[in-house]
Amino acid sequence: MLPQNKPMNGDLLPVSAEEISRLLEGAAPFRRREALSLLGSLTPRRRLTLPEAARLLATTDPMVWEKAAAMARSVREEIFGRRIVLFAPLYLSNDCVNNCLYCGFRQVNREARRITLSPAQAVREARFLEKKGYHRLLLVSGENPGKTDAEYLAQVLRAIYRETGMRILHVNAAPMPEEELALLKEAGAGVYQVFQETYHPQTYREMHPSGPKADYAWRLTCMDRALRAGFRDVGIGALLGLYDYRFEVLSVIRHAEFLLETHGAFPHTISVPRFKRAFGAPLTRPPRPVSDREFEKIVIVYRLAVPPAGVVVSTREPAALRERVLDIGASQISAGSKTDPGGYTQEARHADSEQFELDDTRPIEEIVRMILGRGYLPSLCTSCYRVDRTGETFTEMATDGHIRGFCLPNALLTLAEYAVAAEDPRLREECLAAVEEGTKEMEGSPLAGAFAQKLARVIAGEKDLFF
């Protein structure tokens, strides 16, 4: 067994697998009345505690889950209002020295076509996405110390910022030492994302047989190094389907609490990737499948237990489920994604260079329409990262309900900017009608006057105006 909660290079392990197992084993299901009364008391400030999350996950009463879903939606709206943030991943490299059993990028997959984009090629992909209307991208890379190290990632970050209008770039890459993470921060990375994949040490060992990723503790302590290196925002998550999802969810919540206790801020995002089959990966089915119903419960519990976190749902999930989770607490979704490096600017799909198969392949235009149709506001906002509403400040403002006052005008300004540039006249009209409707909600806001002026400037063709 790996040491549990023992220091590692001076860092305490954020999560003790023994503690999580004990919690799970001892968690009694809630009685209905007890659950309804607890759920009814939840707010962004009064969040679901870890033992309560364990008990809720042990509860099967559908009426309890109905109430939990309603509360997750209400907590999300108290924090972020109606906005749903949109982003796209930009895959930089599928060249990887690890051998994760579930991933198509694994080193021993001889059939994979290996691609590492040059900074110039990455700029080309970013430009394509910029034309589509995206302002925030998540750069994703496999782990290859000689090729896709911090120096390479910093070059890509600088090139995209220099040569495109992209407003914020987040990074999902390997765990690194503090000085390399500092280099990425200096180059302008917003959120640093590392998913633990599984928090269960034995399953982790089985899934990651070789390569640097075999080191469970090095991965688990990455966020502490990132925060010491100057990152204010980090993203965590577990790959659902490798082990008992209840264990993973409680571990993610514990990890989030640890970051709050030791660094003063919750993780900025919690992602909910679910196992998908990948070309050339030996694991073709999830060892512990997570059903759609369970997936919904996971989104609900994350929202109630870590209210300020952006709960991120990717295009791995089927369209109908992605739509459903918007009603129960998800706050960010990717759209029109490609998971093969260079995939946006090439005509044909190349399954032999993809990380995994996608399910929701709808383009951003359709996703925007879908979000509007469900009564939410698609948002391409990036303002918080650019005016330092990050880290501890963000956690505080989100918990107090103050972020919502910025999310609404920023969502409306970015939606108006998107509408002005839209090629499809019908989509333009739909977006502008939603902006007009949303503007009514600004009445009474201290920002109402300034907002009206900025909106008029955006409609006249100015870009990148925000609060």
Ligand code: SF4
């Ligand atoms: S105001 Fe901040 S929290 Fe709200 S959408 Fe913009 S960047 Fe996100």
